Amino acid sequence: MNTSDSEEEFYNERTALVSSESPTMATYTQDSQLPGPADTETKEGASSRLARGTAEREPAVESEDEELTLKYGAKHVIMLFVPVTLCMVVVVATIKSVSFYTEKNGQQLIYTPFTEDTPSVGQRLLNSVLNTIIMISVIVVMTIFLVVLYKYRCYKFIHGWLILSSLMLLFWFSFMYLGEVFKTYNVAMDYPTLVMIIWNFGAVGMICIHWKGPLQLQQAYLIVISALMALVFIKYLPEWSAWVILGAISVYDLIAVLSPKGPLRMLVETAQERNEPIFPALIYSCKRTIEYSLPVSEGTVSLPFSDEETPQSNGEGLERSQEEPENQAFMGRNRTYSAEEEEERGVKLGLGDFIFYSVLVGKAAATGGDWNTTLACFVAILIGLCLTLLLLAIFKKALPALPISITFGLVFYFSTDNLVRPFMDSLAAHQFYI
Amino acid sequence: MNLERVPNEEKLNLCRKYYLGGFAFLPFLWLVNVVWFFREAFVKPPYTEQQHIKTYVKRSALGLLLWVAALTTWITIFQHFRAQWGEVADYLSFTIPLGIP
Numbered sequence: 243m244n245t246s247d248s249e250e251e252f253y254n255e256r257t258a259l260v261s262s263e264s265p266t267m268a269t270y271t272q273d274s275q276l277p278g279p280a281d282t283e284t285k286e287g288a289s290s291r292l293a294r295g296t297a298e299r300e301p302a303v304e305s306e307d308e309e310l311t312l313k314y315g316a317k318h319v320i321m322l323f324v325p326v327t328l329c330m331v332v333v334v335a336t337i338k339s340v341s342f343y344t345e346k347n348g349q350q351l352i353y354t355p356f357t358e359d360t361p362s363v364g365q366r367l368l369n370s371v372l373n374t375i376i377m378i379s380v381i382v383v384m385t386i387f388l389v390v391l392y393k394y395r396c397y398k399f400i401h402g403w404l405i406l407s408s409l410m411l412l413f414w415f416s417f418m419y420l421g422e423v424f425k426t427y428n429v430a431m432d433y434p435t436l437v438m439i440i441w442n443f444g445a446v447g448m449i450c451i452h453w454k455g456p457l458q459l460q461q462a463y464l465i466v467i468s469a470l471m472a473l474v475f476i477k478y479l480p481e482w483s484a485w486v487i488l489g490a491i492s493v494y495d496l497i498a499v500l501s502p503k504g505p506l507r508m509l510v511e512t513a514q515e516r517n518e519p520i521f522p523a524l525i526y527s528c529k530r531t532i533e534y535s536l537p538v539s540e541g542t543v544s545l546p547f548s549d550e551e552t553p554q555s556n557g558e559g560l561e562r563s564q565e566e567p568e569n570q571a572f573m574g575r576n577r578t579y580s581a582e583e584e585e586e587r588g589v590k591l592g593l594g595d596f597i598f599y600s601v602l603v604g605k606a607a608a609t610g611g612d613w614n615t616t617l618a619c620f621v622a623i624l625i626g627l628c629l630t631l632l633l634l635a636i637f638k639k640a641l642p643a644l645p646i647s648i649t650f651g652l653v654f655y656f657s658t659d660n661l662v663r664p665f666m667d668s669l670a671a672h673q674f675y676i
Numbered sequence: 677m678n679l680e681r682v683p684n685e686e687k688l689n690l691c692r693k694y695y696l697g698g699f700a701f702l703p704f705l706w707l708v709n710v711v712w713f714f715r716e717a718f719v720k721p722p723y724t725e726q727q728h729i730k731t732y733v734k735r736s737a738l739g740l741l742l743w744v745a746a747l748t749t750w751i752t753i754f755q756h757f758r759a760q761w762g763e764v765a766d767y768l769s770f771t772i773p774l775g776i777p
Contacts, residue, residue: 421770421771425771428773428775429771429773430755430758430769430773431769431771432754432758432766432768432769432770433769433770434750435754436770439699440749441702442702442704442705443701443704445704445705446702446708449705453679454690456677456707456711456712457678459708529678669716
């Protein structure tokens with residue numbers, strides 16, 4: 243089975259960190275006299291208006307607001323730690339126990355056509371760079387396509403694509419996953435029970451993600467599909483290409499979200515102008531005190547993954563391509579999404595971010611020497627996430643979630659694997675404790 | 677979504693849709709219905725739609741119990757008699773364990 247094409251698309255969409263409500267809310271409150279949620283910015287806006295008459299109150303109000311911003315920021319960091327950790331734990335547990343995902347049988351995605359089975363190191367490096375270039379360009383094309391679709395209001399198309407993606411992800415990939423888990427644990431499973439399990443899991447997942455469902459269940463499903471996607475990537479990306487792709491996609495993320503003409507930024511801005519929530523199933527949101535839940539924007543984890551999966555079927559070429567842009571675009575969108583949901587308080591993180599973080603930690607678990615490397619990468623990603631959220635609280639606009647975390651993750655992976663591990667091994671060999 | 681912010685008619689509507697959806701061989705949906713609307717149906721102070729929500733939750737719970745009983749019975753039978761059934765069991769099996777049972 244060749245997983246495929248659309249996976250890339252997923253990347254794009256998913257890797258977006260949606261800033262918390264703070265940034266967009268601020269602009270919103272300044273523009274209109276919205277009561278809105280008790281957002282810090284809202285308060286700030288309202289209070290500063292009030293305080294015009296009473297100038298002396300302003301400093302006190304502002305410092306209070308700042309304190310609230312920081313407090314909310316800290317809460318958001320904690321709120322995001324749990325899902326990111328859970329996703330990574332699922333991926334690492336699967337990698338360590340089910341050998342299917344670490345076996346390389348020569349199958350590759352069509353996005354990475356160059357093989358890494360070459361005689362020389364230089365050739366291998368060249369192939370991995372070429373693979374990365376192809377992958378990134380596919381992602382860029384898809385993102386732009388998605389932005390164009392969004393700008394011209396082809397909502398039905400986008401929705402159809404997303405639904406197909408999530409169908410693929412929820413049914414096909416989980417079927418594969420269950421099959422491998424049962425084989426690993428040597429459990430007999432019959433088709434009727436299996437059909438019931440997959441059908442229930444998939445159908446309730448579709449309902450929760452695309453329609454209405456309990457928030458925790460929706461979050462759980464998003465985490466599960468991110469983990470499934472990450473596992474597929476870990477299996478089908480060749481070794482060196484995976485690392486180079488991780489690096490390249492963080493750079494792309496940075497450019498796409500921050501530069502004025504970046505597709506993701508345009509997507510977010512268009513969504514903000516139209517005051518619409520980002521499509522569901524592309525972002526994970528941790529809501530806290532929800533005053534009023536807007537339908538789409540709530541915690542949707544991007545389903546960019548699903549897009550990738552759909553390529554599996556032969557006739558889906560067209561659909562896949564469609565999904566891809568969405569994925570990419572959504573990732574960006576997810577980032578800035580929070581502004582649109584004025585009543586939601588909670589930071590949103592794109593599903594792509596979950597996926598790539600898990601890919602990094604999963605690869606460290608699969609190919610790194612031992613648990614030191616895996617733990618180091620895990621800690622690095624969490625630190626990067628903290629820093630990103632801190633920046634989010636300071637700048638109050640959509641930010642890319644990948645660059646800082648992935649950079650730390652890559653640095654920690656390579657340094658732990660090559661420096662710390664031999665050091666610890668020699669210390670243990672000589673029974674020298676520090 | 678948070679049920680706190682949703683008006684009562686919508687809650688009833690949602691509960692009923694989940695209840696009806698469960699008939700499509702989806703006991704998991706019934707489970708979600710029971711867990712999600714349990715507080716609404718039994719813990720909250722009464723309101724007009726609560727009676728209907730209670731009925732739906734109770735029926736979902738009943739359906740769920742029936743499905744759990746049926747599935748448990750089937751799984752027990754299958755696991756116990758799988759080796760004895762020979763070819764039919766292999767035809768029904770998705771994964772067949774390796775090694776000596």
